[in-house]
Amino acid sequence: MQVSIEHVMWIIAGLAIAGLVITSLFSWIPKLIYTKDFSAYDVHAYYDGSRVHIFATIKNTGNIPIKQIRIDLTIGGGTTINLNIKGGESNSINDIVINKPGLAVGSIIGIKFTVVFQDSTSKSRLIHVVLEQW
Numbered sequence: 001m002q003v004s005i006e007h008v009m010w011i012i013a014g015l016a017i018a019g020l021v022i023t024s025l026f027s028w029i030p031k032l033i034y035t036k037d038f039s040a041y042d043v044h045a046y047y048d049g050s051r052v053h054i055f056a057t058i059k060n061t062g063n064i065p066i067k068q069i070r071i072d073l074t075i076g077g078g079t080t081i082n083l084n085i086k087g088g089e090s091n092s093i094n095d096i097v098i099n100k101p102g103l104a105v106g107s108i109i110g111i112k113f114t115v116v117f118q119d120s121t122s123k124s125r126l127i128h129v130v131l132e133q134w
Helices: 005-033
Strands: 038-047 051-060 066-073 078-085 090-099 108-117 122-133
Touching: 038 108, 051 066, 051 078, 051 108, 066 090, 078 090
Parallel strands: 038 122
Antiparallel strands: 038 051, 051 090, 066 078, 066 108, 108 122
16 A cells, blocks of 8 residues: 555544534533523612612523622622522522612613522622612
8 A cells, every 4th residue: 555645634634523522522611511691680779869679580591500699780889699599490580679878760771680699609790770769
């Protein structure tokens, strides 16, 4: 059997493609197995003259449990809630109160939800809502 440059090039190309496929599999498999994400929806903020009352639904769209949620207003003030939301589950946050005098009903405020997963990593979402009358 005669070995030519062309045969060697095809072997090298085949090994390179196989290496890329194997590397891709090893980098994507953990991401498919362990996902950390959430969504915050049905978010409402009410104002009673000195405090902001927040209602929301948090859904764990990954498969690593959420152990804590930090809620911060972009205008200042925040609080932390300890809870457990397993993958695929939702939990309602009802009447979380943050003291913040001097706001106006009808203004738009940002609410930043930061969840802490069981492995101590975190992810944030910022949602803007209209401040409603309590």
